[in-house]
Amino acid sequence: MAKRIDISGLHAFYGAVHAIEDISMTIEPRSVTAFIGPSGCGKSTFLRTLNRMHEVIPGARVEGKVMLDDEDLYDASVDPVAVRRLVGMVFQRPNPFPTMSIYDNVAAGLKLNGVRRKSQLDDIVEESLKGANLWNEVKDRLGKPGAGLSGGQQQRLCIARAIAVQPQVLLMDEPCSALDPISTLAIEDLIDKLKAQYTIVIVTHNMQQAARVSDRTAFFNIAGTGKPGKLIEIDDTSKIFTNPDQKATEDYITGRFG
């Protein structure tokens, strides 16, 4: 299920603002890649270019190539809607559909894909909630609103919703920043479990989290206000956190700035 992502020469813009500049990297399947860097360095923007969510903001555009195995996501013939069905996303704040039950939240993406049979929906909803380590907590109240769960449960519900459609890649944009430490731990355990099946990319502000959950870490930085964000280096997480090649990376992870 998991696919490799190959990015080359990628630029992203918001209108006239050049948000990220010339990024190239390879993201391996069945691994966790973490993006770290100071606020405003473009890591979230970059993440959103990987499922073409960047362009839903008016005036936003992208240059460069993103290959999912051998398919160019930005080819003129590619429908962004189809891309987002292959590359799932989990957001910073848990955003279950507020008017839907827990069950319907998980089933929402399946219904978009034309799954209508009740028994099939039941199976996939259960499987996805189990996959998101949420099943035992909600199995007796699947008909209750998803918005009634705790923040951490809501975030796992969003993960269940994302994996229910069996994406190739799972993007996570600071998935724990709105959560308490216990819920954060639950999500981190989940990420560790999910990487057996998915290519996972996670943006995080928490360097310990990057160190705990990721196999590879990419450090992004920005030369100054108004300048585009850049990829400084990407390497195995253990190397980035012990012996990075770049001075800026070392300064950042040792807390000298950021």
Next chain:
Amino acid sequence: MTTETGVEARAGTRAGAAGTAMSTGRAGDRIFAGAARGSGITVLVIVAAIAAFLVWKAIPALRENEAGFLTTEEWNPNAQPPRFGIAQLAFGTALSSLLAMLMATPVAIGIALFISFYSPRRLASGLGYIVDLLAAVPSIVYGLWGLIFLAQHMDKVSGFLNAALGWFPLFGGDSPGKNSIFTGSVVLAIMILPIISSISREVFLQVPRPNIEAALALGATRWEMIRLSVLPYGRSGMIGASMLGLGRAMGETIAVAMVLTFVPGINWHILENGGSTFAANIANSFAEATETGRGALIASGLVLFVITLLVNMAARAVVARRKEFV
């Protein structure tokens, strides 16, 4: 009570920090609180006074009435003895405004969705402005337009509907005409379009960005995103908007009075000439009404007031039922 204490505490701190006469700040606070409370009470007093006035004026006429007020179709309060009832008025009011709401709501929501999610931004602001402009047109102008232009062309539409869908009771009847409930409803629909549309638009603008992105990130198309995120979020707002439109249509006077031709009796055939509403009847009859006639008209106005109140309460009940999910 807690809010009041909080406000007072804050005002006290500020006066203290300024270091000058502490009592000045308190007095200002008290004057403002008094003025606000006074305004609130004034509204209640005005509403109560209007209600009391209506009841006071209506009772003598209702006493003299020889017919059942709620069930009689005829309206002859100036006769001796007076005989009048609101059955036809209530029927005409409810039918014409419901039809107007049914016609206006889908179009208005469509306009709001188009402006909010489909049209290019420059077109959106221009279009929104034009729709709002519709609300600024005086109702007498709609009445004139309805009478002089729309009604003259409605007989073809009515004739067609009657021929094609005559088996359906509402579209039945032998003589589809120009000055029918149907024509009146079309005018009303156009009049309530802007209010439904602009409130729906406001609601759509408030749909949280994360809800929209949640749908898009799942691979929803624009329409699927609207179905998953926008419509459920906006449901209560859209119900409220169409209910407000309904209320406006029920109270609309002059445009309806101009378009409809009064024919006595309840007629389910909306394509035939005839029908009347509370407000149109009051406008048409007040000038030449006797003392009893005025009382009767006021009584009918009271009924309109109660119906409008019930509509609003029903709308709230519908909204509240979905609360668990909002």
